[in-house]
Amino acid sequence: MAYFARRFAFFLGTLWAAVTLNFLIPRLQPGDPAEAIVSRLAGQSESVDPAQLQAIRIMLGAPDGNLFDQYLQYLGAVVQGDFGVSYTYFPYSVTHMIGEALPWTVILVGVTQIISFIVGTLLGTWAAYRRNSRVDSVITLGSTFLGTLPFFWLALLLIYVFAITLRWFPERGGYGGGSSPGWSWIFISDAFQHSVLPAVALLITGPIGWIIGMRNNMVQSLGEDHARLAVARGLPRRRIALTYGARIAILPNVTGFAIALGSVLGGAVLVETVFNYPGMGRLLLESVSSRDYPLMQAIFLFTTVGVLVANFLADLLYGFLDPRVRKAETA
Amino acid sequence: MKRSRLTRIAAVAAAVALAASGCTGTEQMSGPGTDGRIAYLDYGDFGGGSNPQANYNPYLDASRLGATEYVFEQLIAYDNYGCQAKPWLATEWTWTNPQTLVWKLRQGVKWNDGKPFSADDVAFTYDMLKQHKALDIKGIWRYLSAVEATDPQTVTMRFTQPGAAAFTLFGEIKIVPKHVWSTVADPVTFPNAEKPVGTGPFTVKAFNPQQLTLGRNADYWQADKVKVDELRFHKADGGGQIDQLKLSRGEYDSNAMFVPDIKKAYVDRDPAHNKYWFPSGGSISVYMNLTKAPFNDTAFRKALVPAFNRQEIVDKAQLGYVKPASQTGLVVPGQAEWLPKDIPNQGVAGYDPARADADLTAAGYSKNGDGKRVGKDGKPIAFSFRVPGAWTDWVQAQRIIVANLTSLGFTVRAETPTPEAYENDRAIGNYDMLLGVHGGSCNMFRNFQEPLASDQSAPIGRKAVSNFVRWNDPRTDQLIDTLRTATDEAAQKAAVADLTKVMTEQVPMIPLWYGAKWFQYRTAKATGWPSEENPYAAPSDNLLIITNLKPTGTNAK
Numbered sequence: 001m002a003y004f005a006r007r008f009a010f011f012l013g014t015l016w017a018a019v020t021l022n023f024l025i026p027r028l029q030p031g032d033p034a035e036a037i038v039s040r041l042a043g044q045s046e047s048v049d050p051a052q053l054q055a056i057r058i059m060l061g062a063p064d065g066n067l068f069d070q071y072l073q074y075l076g077a078v079v080q081g082d083f084g085v086s087y088t089y090f091p092y093s094v095t096h097m098i099g100e101a102l103p104w105t106v107i108l109v110g111v112t113q114i115i116s117f118i119v120g121t122l123l124g125t126w127a128a129y130r131r132n133s134r135v136d137s138v139i140t141l142g143s144t145f146l147g148t149l150p151f152f153w154l155a156l157l158l159i160y161v162f163a164i165t166l167r168w169f170p171e172r173g174g175y176g177g178g179s180s181p182g183w184s185w186i187f188i189s190d191a192f193q194h195s196v197l198p199a200v201a202l203l204i205t206g207p208i209g210w211i212i213g214m215r216n217n218m219v220q221s222l223g224e225d226h227a228r229l230a231v232a233r234g235l236p237r238r239r240i241a242l243t244y245g246a247r248i249a250i251l252p253n254v255t256g257f258a259i260a261l262g263s264v265l266g267g268a269v270l271v272e273t274v275f276n277y278p279g280m281g282r283l284l285l286e287s288v289s290s291r292d293y294p295l296m297q298a299i300f301l302f303t304t305v306g307v308l309v310a311n312f313l314a315d316l317l318y319g320f321l322d323p324r325v326r327k328a329e330t331a
Numbered sequence: 332m333k334r335s336r337l338t339r340i341a342a343v344a345a346a347v348a349l350a351a352s353g354c355t356g357t358e359q360m361s362g363p364g365t366d367g368r369i370a371y372l373d374y375g376d377f378g379g380g381s382n383p384q385a386n387y388n389p390y391l392d393a394s395r396l397g398a399t400e401y402v403f404e405q406l407i408a409y410d411n412y413g414c415q416a417k418p419w420l421a422t423e424w425t426w427t428n429p430q431t432l433v434w435k436l437r438q439g440v441k442w443n444d445g446k447p448f449s450a451d452d453v454a455f456t457y458d459m460l461k462q463h464k465a466l467d468i469k470g471i472w473r474y475l476s477a478v479e480a481t482d483p484q485t486v487t488m489r490f491t492q493p494g495a496a497a498f499t500l501f502g503e504i505k506i507v508p509k510h511v512w513s514t515v516a517d518p519v520t521f522p523n524a525e526k527p528v529g530t531g532p533f534t535v536k537a538f539n540p541q542q543l544t545l546g547r548n549a550d551y552w553q554a555d556k557v558k559v560d561e562l563r564f565h566k567a568d569g570g571g572q573i574d575q576l577k578l579s580r581g582e583y584d585s586n587a588m589f590v591p592d593i594k595k596a597y598v599d600r601d602p603a604h605n606k607y608w609f610p611s612g613g614s615i616s617v618y619m620n621l622t623k624a625p626f627n628d629t630a631f632r633k634a635l636v637p638a639f640n641r642q643e644i645v646d647k648a649q650l651g652y653v654k655p656a657s658q659t660g661l662v663v664p665g666q667a668e669w670l671p672k673d674i675p676n677q678g679v680a681g682y683d684p685a686r687a688d689a690d691l692t693a694a695g696y697s698k699n700g701d702g703k704r705v706g707k708d709g710k711p712i713a714f715s716f717r718v719p720g721a722w723t724d725w726v727q728a729q730r731i732i733v734a735n736l737t738s739l740g741f742t743v744r745a746e747t748p749t750p751e752a753y754e755n756d757r758a759i760g761n762y763d764m765l766l767g768v769h770g771g772s773c774n775m776f777r778n779f780q781e782p783l784a785s786d787q788s789a790p791i792g793r794k795a796v797s798n799f800v801r802w803n804d805p806r807t808d809q810l811i812d813t814l815r816t817a818t819d820e821a822a823q824k825a826a827v828a829d830l831t832k833v834m835t836e837q838v839p840m841i842p843l844w845y846g847a848k849w850f851q852y853r854t855a856k857a858t859g860w861p862s863e864e865n866p867y868a869a870p871s872d873n874l875l876i877i878t879n880l881k882p883t884g885t886n887a888k
Contacts, residue, residue: 037393039754044722045846047613047768047781050796051470056393059465059519088380090394091520100382100540164576171573173541173566181539276568278382278540286381 011312018304023074026293033291083298088290094298105267105279112202117257120210128218129241143208155201155274169197172276198275217249255314262310266303369559369882375586377543377564387527389505390466400873402529409502411869414773429493429818434486440552442508444528450480455509465519469500493816496776532557541566556878587849604855608862611845613771614656618800632838634690637683648727656842659831671828704740713742714763720747757799760791779830780811802839858883
């Protein structure tokens with residue numbers, strides 16, 4: 001039990017540090033959000049109207065009190081789940097904007113992460129099981145090669161071939177202009193059409209890390225004494241691979257997978273930007289570039305909390321999966 | 332055109348569902364509209380960020396959607412190219428004295444919910460802007476002291492001082508209905524998202540973050556002039572590449588975007604229909620820090636006027652889309668009638684490095700034995716010239732400007748900071764030489780007051796409002812004040828003429844080129860767009876344009 005208590009205390013400490021940093025970092029950045037909004041509206045070649053700047057400053061309002069008071073207010077608001085009003089989408093609240101973006105990201109990135117993990121782990125296992133064979137070379141070299149290709153280039157290539165030249169799929173967006181979001185068959189099929197290219201882009205590169213990781217872990221675990229003993233005892237090779245090799249080799253990947261799932265909340269900035277997908281990643285990029293501090297803070301907080309919670313759960317799971325960890329920490 | 336089977340299934344399903352529900356959906360409606368009108372036109376982006384939310388509050392500039400331009404109207408509509416005021420919700424206006432303006436409102440105008448429009452609505456709107464400073468985006472209450480509805484068709488406005496300089500602002504302030512907005516608790520946080528009530532030619536028909544559809548208001552007070560049944564605005568992608576592709580395929584009837592090599596990428600794809608017009612916006616000028624030597628010497632600045640190769644900047648850095656700027660600070664040819672008669676070539680300076688060299692030497696800045704130009708302290712003149720590194724066309728211009736200055740013997744460091752650092756340093760006066768944008772509007776007072784008035788400046792180290800060069804000249808201030816209080820056009824013209832003389836003779840800044848207003852249009856479905864041949868409005872004057880469009884094939888202008 002001490003193991004779980006210690007993990008929980010560690011989790012709370014990291015959470016507090018993350019929340020505090022999240023408060024401090026935007027305040028240390030230079031730049032005035034009102035000026036950023038007005039210059040964006042005016043564009044590069046138009047003069048900025050001082051009256052408009054003044055009005056927007058009043059609209060956004062100035063923070064009250066000194067830094068410490070602001071910190072206390074911020075903590076109170078975070079506990080209540082109140083993240084304030086977005087600057088870019090004024091008067092809509094940050095919670096509303098995140099609510100709009102989150103489902104897109106969770107479905108697209110979450111589903112592709114899970115598929116990537118499963119496919120990657122299976123391919124990695126297979127490559128290690130048949131190590132130094134032709135299958136192994138194809139899987140290992142192929143994934144290393146794909147991994148070196150710049151991701152945005154792959155994504156643009158997909159758009160060029162399948163959206164622009166062949167016109168099989170739409171070029172961008174999460175759904176078309178004609179349908180309205182809701183639980184209708186038209187909308188869902190439309191959204192599915194739009195999600196194919198971004199999902200493919202994520203699935204091409206997604207499994208690579210899992211493949212390499214799984215193969216390396218497994219090659220190592222197959223070389224350990226108990227596996228060698230199993231070979232000496234003449235157990236079937238397949239059984240050795242799965243129950244002696246893979247079962248141990250998968251452990252480090254479980255933590256990695258949990259963190260990957262946790263970071264889904266932050267979205268996939270690159271893929272969402274290239275495909276103009278209405279998820280958290282694009283929202284984050286926009287909030288940073290337009291200095292929308294409330295929105296930026298909330299997205300960072302969501303991502304951090306997501307990773308921390310996932311990490312905590314992975315730690316717990318790890319304790320169950322691998323008794324050695326539990327024992328080592330209590331000892 | 333091959334489409335996947337799934338798309339086709341989806342399209343069929345959509346068609347069936349639409350037919351079944353009997354809904355007049357916006358998808359795939361083609362062919363002519365009713366009564367010979369255009370069924371729909373496709374427009375570009377509608378604002379509101381990458382994930383727009385329904386927001387039809389016309390005063391929330393940062394987040395409102397473009398629909399407010401068509402749903403709400405102003406007292407007057409400005410042709411922002413020729414700078415002419417056209418009667419709109421008001422039919423007449425009279426200055427009964429320099430501080431009192433009386434408006435006669437148009438009769439028979441209705442809000443799109445059927446209620447009549449009256450002077451109460453106008454007085455309510457202006458009062459609301461007074462109560463809520465965050466909504467006063469044009470700063471009208473810097474000038475006004477009171478607005479009252481004298482009778483249902485008359486509004487009287489009183490000004491704290493002679494108010495002629497504020498007149499153009501009435502062309503920008505949208506009037507909202509009292510019967511809706513008076514019930515709103517806080518108009519600053521009111522998104523007006525459900526069926527916005529306005530007097531304009533269109534109403535909001537459908538919205539999702541990808542597309543905004545406006546439908547024609549059949550009860551509009553000049554409905555006979557609106558020949559389009561539906562406007563469809565399409566969300567743009569961040570980088571613009573996909574939009575350029577869609578533009579070149581003819582998927583937009585009108586758009587406003589930057590396109591590299593527009594002739595090849597757009598016009599040549601369909602020369603009969605694809606057109607563009609890029610009228611000039613503000614002046615982009617060399618700003619010198621006037622608190623530093625040698626920039627504080629008038630003779631030095633004046634000698635630099637012919638030192639820049641404006642035509643090369645226009646051709647190489649701006650793709651030939653814009654025009655060299657006039658030293659007067661005015662936008663020529665649009666504002667040429669404000670120029671004094673004796674100014675040659677409308678004040679646009681040619682490139683004459685030999686003259687710049689001679690004038691600099693005569694002013695006491697000669698070259699030393701190494702070919703370096705030296706200041707009055709005997710040391711070579713060295714300074715930095717900055718542009719934001721992310722603005723690639725300005726970086727191109729920077730290369731030409733630095734080469735021009737180097738050839739005259741100056742030592743110039745080209746610097747490319749981030750836009751935020753650039754704007755901050757410019758505002759607090761922490762620079763030697765950089766670029767700034769000023770003027771270009773129809774409000775002559777703003778055009779000169781913002782860059783030149785001493786009350787828009789600040790000491791070095793503090794943020795200036797808009798006088799970033801720190802021009803501080805009592806005579807300029809006096810002329811700006813004359814312009815602010817001048818009630819008749821002759822007096823305004825006299826003040827503007829004198830201010831252009833300040834620009835040409837004392838050279839507070841050196842205009843190089845005009846920023847362009849991007850505007851592409853197709854004549855396949857509609858004609859009557861503003862153009863170089865028929866410049867009746869600027870591309871952003873939406874109400875003027877939409878009441879001037881006609882279906883192609885009918886009596887095209």
